Amino acid sequence: MTKGDKLLIVFVIILSFLSMGYINKQAFSNDSKYVSVQVNGKEVKKIIFDKKIIGTTIPLKTEYGYNLIEIGDEKVRVIEADCPDKIDVKQGYISRIGETIVCLPNKMVIEIKGLEEDTEIDIMNH
């Protein structure tokens, strides 16, 4: 084992740990998802999460009813609704891609979507 070998090993260890740290940082910055608000099947609002809009409320008044949506830190919930059962209010926050809040009487769906298109491969076997 020569000096060059040892240098190579140390260099590779440092490089891989640095890139691991970089990847972890990238993975936890959730700028790749957004809130999609749909009424009667059509997307009426698209909100991308941002630090500046934490706590803002968005009133949504349509021909079917009224909902008040609040944006949190990478999460979203409904705080007011004029529907009779208030299931959407009781559900609380949603934050992960694919989660939905549905208010059937008002025909409203709030969904968190990923910005990137999903690949069509379900499973890879090798």
Add this chain to the structure above:
Amino acid sequence: MKRLNKMIFISLLVAIGLALSVLESAIPLPIAIPGAKLGLSNMVILVTLVVFGFKDGIIVSMLKSVLLMLITGSVSSFIYSISGAIFSCIVMFIAYKYLSNVFSLIGVSILGALAHNTAQVSVASFMLHNLKIYAYLPFLMLVSLFTGYFVGLASIYIVKNLKTNYKMLFYK
């Protein structure tokens, strides 16, 4: 006669590489990273590169990949395997020929393992249309440090004995 000797010897090396590849798939690894393996057959390719040269090294690595596909029957792993084998063969040869005063066979083997991983991850990200596969690369690099080190260590002893025993055959 000399050519026949060499041919038989290379086919023996391919057979050893195949046996090692089949054997290593039966050895469980303590870490669950897809794509991480011991790379025992890399030993054979490294030895071929050192004893016989670049051309025969490439031939052995390609034959090994093709025959391994016929044995295991999985085409997708063949694409990963052959791209990694060819790229690591080229890198190992360059490292052995031009940097052998800097690196011993251990360094050459580690460089080959790194090249193998890089090629595999690149091909995987190309095939899945997903750049995020590159997130595996640092983990694979750490694993390949260990496997590359031991493969290089073993190759040093093999090459030493091969060169003394078969000098008459190949270096007349």
